[in-house]
Amino acid sequence: MPKPQEIVLAEPRGFCAGVDRAIEIVERAIAKFGAPIYVRHEIVHNTFVVNDLKTRGAIFIEELDDVPPGATLVFSAHGVSQAVQQEAQRRGFQIFDATCPLVSKVHVEVAKLAKEGYEFIMIGHKGHPEVEGTMGQLDHGIHLVEEVEDVAKVQPAQTELLAVVTQTTLSVDDAAAIMAAVRERFPQIRVPKQQDICYATQNRQDAVKVLSPQVDVVIVVGSPTSSNSNRLRELAARLGTPAYMVDNAQELQPAWFEGAARVGLTAGASAPEVLVREVIDRIKALGATSVRSMNGIEETVKFPLPKGLKIDAATGLEIEVRKAPELGPGH
Template sequence: MLAEPRSFCAGVRRAIDIVEVALERFGAPIYVRKQIVHNEHVVSDLEARGVRFVDSADMVPPGEVCVLSAHGVSPEVRQGAEERGLTVIDATCPLVAKVHQESRRFAEDGRTILLVGHAEHEEVEGTFGEAPERTLVVSTVEDVHALDLPRDAPVAFLTQTTLALDETEEIIEAMRERFDDLLGPGSDDICYASQNRQNAVKAIAARTDLVLVVGSENSSNSVRMVEVARTAGAAAHLVPGPEHFQESWLVGVESVGVSAGASAPEVLVDGLLRRLADLGYGRVEVERTATENVVFQLPALLKGTG
């Protein structure tokens, strides 16, 4: 049972396109701060073509091209890169950029921002950096209850875009019960692609014994998909690549569901399907729960190239 939609979302496709077009225009090496997207296969492929991934823009030689990853960065990182004379190309997903904009707006209004997410995730680090003196990161309902803020404090909430929708709603509901003056974004921060992939995983989990999600271990949206499948009642595993699949998972399994996180390329899904076919699971049925036709434009610096 193959979930649809799956694999690359518009933001990931745009980020990879940005790096590839930058390679064509400027030539190797191209430097990228952090992983352009959270997938080892994508990173290795780009490295082989002359892309150098660095942990900090400070590691990029002055005057070189520096691409900022899809997860977004703080204003401090952006300013530091520009001060060093780097040619900065921003591959931040437009949906993440929307959250940054909301953070600035709430901070200007004097509100304390409750950012729902995982503090160690790059996206949260970038959003936090928009208003660090006014932002508190919360990950659980318990974190909300433990906040040292009065009930009438003017607060606002934002969320990491790749979280599980059900879990996030519980945390937001706890905020509504905890605070009298709570504002949220005009529309959900959790991106359409994360929601669509979670919905598709729920659908296949209801019809299969085992769900396999292709994605890297540091891919938040892929990890959430595994959790969603397990919550829906299916056994589920994260599969970084076909070589990580374990035949023992198939013991007693009649039907298998397959999907992939938004940063996982389709070629890895194809490889996993071939392995399953070799083991007797060769008939594939597609479960389509949504159709995606979103396309994000390249930055102005790269338009008209590639």
């Protein structure tokens, strides 16, 4: 049976600007205020990243009851509800919000249109922290749909003022199908000027669409809780290429590569490049002799850090933070 010969790397892959920013917020908070720093929910959905930050002094919690008085608290990249924000402020925590700015954009749009009397349909996955955070911007008036069939069940109080928003990490194709059903049922619904699905999710899915037909198997590096990573695996499989998602190189199964001369490799937006490199080494150990990168979009987006973490008030200097060397260049 032929062994893998070539590894083809998707471009772009791995960390996005929102993930880079969220991790840096935790690192800078630890550097400036000292450990421990409390983080509500996993800062991003990646086991390696979370465990790395734990070793440096981050404590991950789900309930604010677990945060001691006067502590420094970071909200995860997925965003939080108004109730969580208000409760955290009431308790007097020092708060840094690592919500991805593209998620915050959706929150701002919801708040703005709600003041004008709008109800909302949200396309997303029930129970995902980003969906809980967005739906929690209002007390009522947001109807969640997960698939096309759900659209027929939505019963808004009125249809004159109705808008649609989406989770930022969905499958572009799945969201388009649901959006089409929403617009068919509610022709006058207000849609975002720019789609809510984030640029990084779109770019990684587009890269997999190019990658999949060129290879015999696709490996996606990402944690099981990562929505955008799951969508990459599903997309490759839908395109007819066997596809597997792994949290790390140890999860690779030699049987996946039997008869697969060319292996495609990508990573979700919360997966660091160090994990990709370890997967490459493991596939090389199974026989692969060459690695090449596809041509792809070069992402140059960078989001600013929150006030209070940019400059050291005592010295007026930018705070330098030791980046984890294992995250590799550019990450």
